[in-house]
Amino acid sequence: MDFWFFLIQVLNGVQYGLLLFLVASGLTLIFGIMGIINLAHGAFYMLGAYLAYWLARTTGSLVAAVLLSLPISAAIGYVIEALLVRTLYRRDHLDQVLLTYGLILIFNEATRMAWGADVHGVPVPEALNWSIKLTDTLSYPVYRLMLSGVCAVLAIGMYLVIARTRFGMWVRAGASNRDMVAALGIDVKLLFGLVFAIGAALAGLAGAISTPITSVAPGMGDSVLILCFVVVVIGGVGSIKGAFLGAMLIGLADTFGKVFVPDFASFTVYGVMAAVLLWKPRGLFS
Numbered sequence: 001m002d003f004w005f006f007l008i009q010v011l012n013g014v015q016y017g018l019l020l021f022l023v024a025s026g027l028t029l030i031f032g033i034m035g036i037i038n039l040a041h042g043a044f045y046m047l048g049a050y051l052a053y054w055l056a057r058t059t060g061s062l063v064a065a066v067l068l069s070l071p072i073s074a075a076i077g078y079v080i081e082a083l084l085v086r087t088l089y090r091r092d093h094l095d096q097v098l099l100t101y102g103l104i105l106i107f108n109e110a111t112r113m114a115w116g117a118d119v120h121g122v123p124v125p126e127a128l129n130w131s132i133k134l135t136d137t138l139s140y141p142v143y144r145l146m147l148s149g150v151c152a153v154l155a156i157g158m159y160l161v162i163a164r165t166r167f168g169m170w171v172r173a174g175a176s177n178r179d180m181v182a183a184l185g186i187d188v189k190l191l192f193g194l195v196f197a198i199g200a201a202l203a204g205l206a207g208a209i210s211t212p213i214t215s216v217a218p219g220m221g222d223s224v225l226i227l228c229f230v231v232v233v234i235g236g237v238g239s240i241k242g243a244f245l246g247a248m249l250i251g252l253a254d255t256f257g258k259v260f261v262p263d264f265a266s267f268t269v270y271g272v273m274a275a276v277l278l279w280k281p282r283g284l285f286s
Helices: 003-034 041-059 062-083 093-115 142-164 166-176 178-183 188-209 220-235 240-260 262-279
Strands: 131-133 139-141
Touching (some): 003 041, 003 188, 003 220, 003 240, 041 062, 041 093, 041 188, 131 142, 139 142, 142 188, 142 240, 178 188, 220 240, 240 262
16 A cells, blocks of 8 residues: 555544544533433434535535525524424433434435435535645545645534633533532523534534535434544543544544455444443543
């Protein structure tokens, strides 16, 4: 394996890991802070992809479609939290699993009713539809580089918000002791609603910006959800830093697994998880 082929696989792994981080960061916030096992989180990834597909056809611009899909995903997430999820905070995890699994079925059927069961695609924007030539036979798409850059900027921004702002302080305090936060006069219901909406928006954004490099189809969020739970387990529940590192590990493991051992590619992902849990049973940054 030559250097340029190896570099391409590294770039693919990093890009996939950053995309997973966008989805997993929202999942780990919802799980770690609100204590909700949200099986429907992958459905927001699918929703963002379908919104981008529909809005791109309507507006003729993928950028406009992504920007419009972001507040829509956040608004749907906030409404779902206010009407459904909010009733589960004091209930058993089984109730959470049943409700959020039901939401998966509703989302999947709703997308089939709205856009059909066919597989759809979104073209790469013209300005980014070119590649950087590496060798006479190898090149790398500029859109994938842009995708990695956007995800990296969002990751840095998320870290700064959580670590350096008052809202981030409330979020971290809510994860530690929600009753004390409420006693200090902070509206915990509003805070949790915003956290859920942000998680939904991040998952929807990941789905929207990935449409030019993946297929848009009902149920596309299910496989992403499984990998995101692996990321959360590896990184530690509630840890943004852990979600980032876990996503990088899974992105690289999945990419190189498909290259070197395609018949056992899925095993490489779970092998990484098993190795980390043997070393750190509660995750890297629990």
